[in-house]
Amino acid sequence: MATTLSLPAPAKLNLFLFITGRRPNGYHDLQTLFQFVDFGDELHFSPRSDGQIQLLTDFAGVPPEDNLIVKAARLLQQKTGCSQGADIRIDKRLPMGGGLGGGSSNAATTLVGLNRLWGTEVDLDTLARWGLTLGADVPIFVRGKAAYAEGVGEIFTDADPAQPWYLVVVPPASVNTGLVFQSPDLKRDTPVRPITAIQPSEWANDCEPTVFKHYPVIEKVFSWLLEYAPARMTGTGCCVFAQFDSQVAAVAAQALLPPQWQGFVAKGVNRSPLHERLAVCA
Numbered sequence: 001m002a003t004t005l006s007l008p009a010p011a012k013l014n015l016f017l018f019i020t021g022r023r024p025n026g027y028h029d030l031q032t033l034f035q036f037v038d039f040g041d042e043l044h045f046s047p048r049s050d051g052q053i054q055l056l057t058d059f060a061g062v063p064p065e066d067n068l069i070v071k072a073a074r075l076l077q078q079k080t081g082c083s084q085g086a087d088i089r090i091d092k093r094l095p096m097g098g099g100l101g102g103g104s105s106n107a108a109t110t111l112v113g114l115n116r117l118w119g120t121e122v123d124l125d126t127l128a129r130w131g132l133t134l135g136a137d138v139p140i141f142v143r144g145k146a147a148y149a150e151g152v153g154e155i156f157t158d159a160d161p162a163q164p165w166y167l168v169v170v171p172p173a174s175v176n177t178g179l180v181f182q183s184p185d186l187k188r189d190t191p192v193r194p195i196t197a198i199q200p201s202e203w204a205n206d207c208e209p210t211v212f213k214h215y216p217v218i219e220k221v222f223s224w225l226l227e228y229a230p231a232r233m234t235g236t237g238c239c240v241f242a243q244f245d246s247q248v249a250a251v252a253a254q255a256l257l258p259p260q261w262q263g264f265v266a267k268g269v270n271r272s273p274l275h276e277r278l279a280v281c282a
């Protein structure tokens with residue numbers, strides 16, 4: 001029987017996100033800090049000799065042809081000329097459109113996982129470059145190291161922020177990243193600073209005012225969380241997170257969460273759980 005390779009696709013948090021300009025093509029210049037958490041989806045890859053890519057788990061609202069998992073698998077086949085295929089299953093835990101990078105993380109785990117399963121031996125920098133064509137956040141997940149990012153999010157500097165516990169709350173909303181960036185009221189004029197000198201006391205997210213205006217429920221969740229610890233939104237939303245010194249403190253705040261809101265407790269980690277697992281199954 002063929003071996004199945006199971007690998008995590010963790011979530012990321014943007015510990016800060018500043019928008020420093022808009023390019024003529026509409027894309028935005030950012031300064032952001034990415035950290036992973038030890039919570040996410042789990043993908044299972046089994047080889048097929050007929051070259052077919054089959055996603056065996058249904059995704060509400062995302063046809064297989066549009067799914068970033070299928071797109072990533074096809075991209076690797078096409079770039080390497082590999083004739084193998086795969087059956088892919090996923091335990092989906094991350095909300096879609098949550099600012100946790102779930103789709104990008106799924107794509108990155110697929111690129112890295114199938115590269116291992118098929119023995120195509122493409123290096124991580126090349127996989128990250130290919131992955132960028134699937135989504136802006138794919139390279140950070142392929143690289144697997146906490147990092148500052150600049151440019152449109154593609155220029156990385158390794159980072160080593162503190163690794164606290166977080167309570168991440170998932171408001172009942174789904175934010176379209178493209179629409180946030182198109183919004184006329186978005187703050188896009190934060191001055192560029194030397195990124196490694198930005199202090200934790202200055203960390204903020206320029207998307208918050210715009211997203212809160214268009215999605216009042218996200219501001220409501222954010223205000224609730226602020227009562228317990230300093231809180232921030234990740235990416236373009238919708239998830240908000242607060243930082244705690246211990247797992248016990250984060251779980252205690254989670255226990256107070258109003259029943260209509262979902263949340264999870266996770267630890268911030270500067271090495272991706274994907275790369276931790278790959279090292280174990282080398």
Ligand SMILES: C[C@@](CO)(OP(=O)(O)O)[C@H](O)COP(=O)(O)OP(=O)(O)OC[C@H]1O[C@@H](n2ccc(N)nc2=O)[C@H](O)[C@@H]1O
Pocket residue numbers: 014026027028029030032098099100101104134135136137138151152153177178181234235236237
């Ligand atoms: C801004 C971030 C920060 O992590 O937001 P989140 O998606 O995580 O919330 C990401 O880089 C987003 O990544 P991703 O969601 O993959 O974005 P993409 O699909 O590449 O882009 C969606 C749309 O957002 C806009 N966009 C994206 C990135 C960027 N630097 N400037 C932009 O203006 C573009 O209009 C683009 O068409």
Ligand SMILES: Nc1ncnc2c1ncn2[C@@H]1O[C@H](COP(=O)(O)OP(=O)(O)O)[C@@H](O)[C@H]1O
Pocket residue numbers: 062066067068069095096097098099100101102103104106107175177235237238
């Ligand atoms: N495997 C996938 N997982 C999640 N979303 C996907 C996937 N494939 C395609 N998508 C699409 O990408 C969009 C963004 O999803 P996601 O990356 O989870 O959000 P965000 O970028 O806000 O963190 C979804 O709304 C969905 O339409």
